[in-house]
Amino acid sequence: MAPTTSPRLINRDEPCDEALIRLVQRADQRAFDVLHARYRGLARHVARAVLGTSGGAIEDVVQESFLAVWRRSGQFDPRRGSVRSWLTGLVRNHAIDALRREQAERRRRGRAEELAARHVEVEPAFAALDGTERAHALRAAIESLPRDQYRVMDMAYYLELPQSTIAELLGCPLGTIKGRSRLGLARLRETLRPAA
Amino acid sequence: MSVSSPSVGDVDPGALAIDHGEQRDAHVIIVRGEVDVGTTPLLSSALRTAVLGGRDRVVLDMSDVSFMDSTGVSVLLSALRRLTREGRTLAIACREGELVHRLLAFTELLESVPVHRSRESAVDDGDDRIHTKGSVTGLRSSP
Numbered sequence: 001m002a003p004t005t006s007p008r009l010i011n012r013d014e015p016c017d018e019a020l021i022r023l024v025q026r027a028d029q030r031a032f033d034v035l036h037a038r039y040r041g042l043a044r045h046v047a048r049a050v051l052g053t054s055g056g057a058i059e060d061v062v063q064e065s066f067l068a069v070w071r072r073s074g075q076f077d078p079r080r081g082s083v084r085s086w087l088t089g090l091v092r093n094h095a096i097d098a099l100r101r102e103q104a105e106r107r108r109r110g111r112a113e114e115l116a117a118r119h120v121e122v123e124p125a126f127a128a129l130d131g132t133e134r135a136h137a138l139r140a141a142i143e144s145l146p147r148d149q150y151r152v153m154d155m156a157y158y159l160e161l162p163q164s165t166i167a168e169l170l171g172c173p174l175g176t177i178k179g180r181s182r183l184g185l186a187r188l189r190e191t192l193r194p195a196a
Numbered sequence: 197m198s199v200s201s202p203s204v205g206d207v208d209p210g211a212l213a214i215d216h217g218e219q220r221d222a223h224v225i226i227v228r229g230e231v232d233v234g235t236t237p238l239l240s241s242a243l244r245t246a247v248l249g250g251r252d253r254v255v256l257d258m259s260d261v262s263f264m265d266s267t268g269v270s271v272l273l274s275a276l277r278r279l280t281r282e283g284r285t286l287a288i289a290c291r292e293g294e295l296v297h298r299l300l301a302f303t304e305l306l307e308s309v310p311v312h313r314s315r316e317s318a319v320d321d322g323d324d325r326i327h328t329k330g331s332v333t334g335l336r337s338s339p
Binding site for chain 2: 093150169
C-alpha cells in the first residue's frame with residue numbers, strides 16, 4: 001500500500017516532528033520510535049522509487065537511514081527545511097549509495113567473467129557456472145596459487161595493474177613478474193579444469 | 197620438482213599485528229606486517245570496531261605494512277564508504293614512496309583518502325600530508 005503523500009495526521013498526544021527531533025538529539029529512544037513509526041512507510045516508498053525493487057534491499061536502506069537519523073539528529077537544521085524533507089533526503093542518499101554498490105558489484109562480477117574468459121581456457125564445467133559462481137571459482141583458484149604467483153595475479157586481475165607497475169610495487173624485475181604470471185595462468189587452467 | 201612457496205591460504209595470521217586505541221579525538225588502528233587474503237579478516241574486524249565506535253575520525257597507521265593485496269584495498273574502500281556516508285573521516289599514515297603509498301596512488305585511493313607521513317599528522321589532520329603522486333614513479337600523468 002502506498003503511503004499517503006499528505007502529512008500524516010499527528011496524534012494530538014504526540015509531539016510534532018521538530019519536537020521529536022529535539023528529543024532524539026538528547027538520545028530519547030521513545031521519541032525516535034514515534035518518528036520511525038511516523039515515517040517508515042514514506043521511507044520505504046522513497047527507497048523503492050530509487051532502487052526499483054522490493055524486499056531486503058529496501059529494508060536495509062530504511063534501517064540505515066533511520067540509524068543515520070539517530071546518529072546525526074544534531075545535523076538537522078529547521079532553517080533549511082522540514083524534518084520530513086531532511087529524512088527523505090537521507091533515505092534517497094542511502095538508496096542511491098545502495099544502487100551504486102549493486103551496480104559496482106555487477107560490474108565486478110562481469111569483469112571477473114570477462115577476465116576469466118580472456119585469460120583462462122574456459123572449460124565446459126567452468127563455463128556452465130553462472131557469473132557469481134565463476135567469480136567465486138576464479139577467486140578461489142587464484143587464492144590457491146603459491147604466494148609469489150598469487151600476488152602477481154591478484155594485482156593484475158583485481159587491481160588491474162599492468163605488469164610494469166606490479167614489478168615496481170613488488171621490487172622485482174619485469175621478467176620475474178612475467179614469469180610468475182605465466183606460471184600462475186598455467187596453474188589456473190589446471191585448477192579450473194574439471195577432474196578427469 | 198622444486199618446492200613451491202606456500203599458498204596464500206597458508207599465511208600465518210601472526211604475519212599481521214594490529215593494535216588499536218584512542219588518541220585525542222581519533223580512533224587509531226596501528227597495522228604491522230602483511231595485509232593479504234589470509235590476514236585481511238583481522239584488519240576488517242579492527243575497522244568494523246572503529247566504525248561502530250562512532251568517533252568522527254578513524255586513523256589507520258600503515259607505516260609498518262610491508263605488503264597489501266586487493267582484499268586489503270577492498271576492506272579500506274568498504275570502511276571509507278561507510279565512514280563517508282556517516283560524515284566521518286578515514287585518514288591513513290604511511291611511509292612516502294613505499295608499497296602502501298604506491299598502492300594508494302596506483303589505485304587512485306590517494307585522491308579519496310587523506311594520507312599523511314606520520315600518525316600524529318593523521319590524528320590531528322596536520323600539514324604533513326602526502327598530496328601528490330609526484331613521489332611515485334611510473335604513474336600516468338594527470339590529464
